[in-house]
Amino acid sequence: MVEVKLQNIVKRFGDTVALKGISLDIKHGELFTLLGPSGCGKSTTLRIIAGLEYPDEGKLYFGDQDVTYLPSHQKGAVLVFQNYALWPHMTVFDNVAYGLKLRKVPKEEIKKKVEWALELIKLKGFEDRYPTQLSGGQQQRVAIARALVVEPKVLLLDEPLSNLDAKLRLEMRSEIRRIQRELGITVIYVTHDQEEAMAISDRIAVMNVGTVEQVGTPREIYEHPRTEFVASFMGKTNVIPAKVVERNGDRVTVEFEGFRLDGLHYTGKSDNVVIVIRPERIRLKPAENAVSLTGTVDLIEYYGFFIEVIGLFGDVRMIARTISDREVGNLKPTQPVTFYINRDDIIVLPKQQL
């Protein structure tokens, strides 16, 4: 169990720059998630930490030790592969015991430890099965046991839930969280699913084409996205291009489609901005410190436990989400509607070249 520190890691594959200078500080015993769309460099980062790739530039530290060029088999950062990579010619027992045998652990102790690991992942009694005789979820557990049993300095999980069906995904998610808490180990977790990341992580690093855009707790990232990309990646959100038309200290007035919103917090330099509004922060009834926007109803979508009202404001569509049918009343498409948004819930960010 160590701190993992990445300093300006750059990795190129031929002409593509997969990582453009990544710096991260991962603390003892935390579950740290790399979140980002496919191809943004999450797996590459993980493979560098595991020692399966070497960076072209930058440094990697475990604690105070520079381990940038330490070969994988000496690194102690154990990766659970996205495809599990179980060895089909070995039983569950032999798969899990593999790392222990390499470490010359006495036979009796190997037996105990494998038993402990299988118990931890609730697969006791499956020792003599071959991986092909297991379901996807069970294979996943064996892969985790195989990694945990060697007591890794840090456990690396590459999209561990992506090959499981929806129900198993939820189950394994809490299982991984439970194990991590129980053992208190450092886990670096990779996913492209923001909901999964929010649910499981202590902290999240949001990545975008080879860079880290923001690091923070799930709540920080959700409520205070620092870039347009982070804002738009964290769930369904209204992201509206706008212009700053008036500045007054750290308060500004912005305009889009002829609508003016005043008294918003913004300190950025650029006048080309986006305003970010979470759908669930939009009310359909007047509220305190709120700006109001009147447009027409475009669509109303019923999701069961919540309802979305999609309003048209000039050419801009905005989604409001509510759990109260009373708030919606009997609004119909093409009818006029007014959205009320607390000024503190409107985030103004510089427009990003995406």
Next chain:
Amino acid sequence: MAVNKWVERFFGTPMPDSVVITSFLFPLLYLIGFLVIPVLVMLLTAFVYNGHISIYWFKSIFGAPYYFNPLHPSGSLVQLIPWGNQQVYYFSGWDFGVVINSIVVSISVMILATILGVAFAFVMARYDFPGKNIVRILLFVPLLVTPFVNVVVVKKMFLPNGLINWIFYQHLHLFPHPIWIDGLVGVVIAQSMTYYPIVYLNAYASFINIDPSLEEQAENLGSRGFHLFRTVTFPLALPGIAAGAALVGIFSLEDLAAPIVFQGSAIAKKLMSFQIYSSFVSGFAVGNPQMAALALVMLTIALIIFLAIRWYVGMKQYAMLSKGGRWKPRVAKPRLWQAAVIYLIVIPALLITIFPQIGVVLLAFSKRWYGTWPEGFTLSHMEALLTQPDILRVIENSLLYSTVAIFIIILLSLTASYAAGRFKKAKLAPILDSLATIPIAVPGIVIAMSYFFFFSTVPPFKGTALDPTNLLAFFPGAALILAYSIRRLPFAARSIAAGIQQVHVSLEEAAINLGAGRWKALTSILIPMILLNLLGGAMLSFVYCMSETSVGITLGSINSTWYPITAKMKELITGSVGSANLAAALGVFLMLVQILAIVLANVITKQRYSFIGLT
């Protein structure tokens, strides 16, 4: 420390360990040392005249009608000649000079073998008919390699009193006169019957692998019968068929068995392979640079065929384009006329093409064979296999050479396939990949010739046991082992490379990541997982080492103590009357070795691992 880009460029990883470096360098240096450099030495010899760089030797070939006479061929394809008290059609072929003859023969064999191979493959892949399982077993027979003796049987089949005339002239009265096939036509027929299974195997695999929905779609649009075959099925299978045909062309070019058996007819000697071979056996201590030049011409033609087919197949990868997923191959019951074609033409043709192997067995168990059928059952030839010292000796020799060669081949295949398959971005990877497959396009006689010049002129080999001009010390076994290990490498290398490709790299990475060194990851994960490919490839290479001909009857026949089986067989069939039967007994022995290997391979490869999870 930082990443060394130069190292990464060559090895595909910035920090190659000793296992990676060895995997690249061992096969690379071995193939350069025992394939590339020997050929270059021969090339140099061919380009030197009177101590100067010159194209004299090539001019001496292309200026002489004996070698190159494309415009005014002599001889005729067929003529009516007296034979005993009747007339026969005597087929021998035109003589365009050695170089063109070889090309004409090669093309003719390609065409004939393709017709046979594709016809059998199509019937087997697409029709379900009573007796199909028997045919399936029969189709296994022509795959058995029996150097020289099968050609001896082919020659007997096509004599005026042979099997073919017995059927078609005597019984079916299809010919006005008996036929007699000899000379270059004989070579073409013998080679076509020997090599068509290569087209068959490739074509069969291609037909089986065509996504049925492609044909169903065409049918759906109104295409049927031969139109469907011509516009959809055949074009889709063509890359595979063409690859088989190209291989047949190369094998025909380098074949020595047929010209040697038919050498009674002078025109059969006018082939490049035979010319180089005969210069070898006639004057040993002297390497003839003109023959080095001829060997280069032959090598060039073979390489052109090889590279052209690689380029073509690479371009036509669309055959594999269709979406994955398991499908039921399209197998239909033949309609009446199709059944008639199958039973009256295809199966009889198959029976004729497997007769050489049957004939070898008959020859091995008979006293003499003058007419249509062999006469006088005897076990004496088969007994000689176990009792006659010179026969036992050659069997021992061949087993020894092949066994040693197979160990080298496994090492070469494993290292080369691992390096080229796992470090694809390395600059060395494609070079290694090509070097491991190219021996299939290098005629054996070219290797023999190259080794002759290389080992007899280049230090540190000159004067050692590898130097064939060093008559007292020369040990042919060493040269043969080297030649076998190069020539039969592609079979094992391809099989092992296919195995490595099936094992996802993450399985090794997982082991390394858990603390295994690369060597441990190889021995505990990769090798156990590809064991079946390894054994299969090794067995294939082994049986082809046992039946290797070109080098065996040249470098291998310098000292009879060290003869391999094929050198003895050649000596027997060109020797006195009756010894062909003993050669046939050796042929039967080789067949048994092959059957054993194939049965074993089938038994152990029945159960296969597959990579689990998703990629």
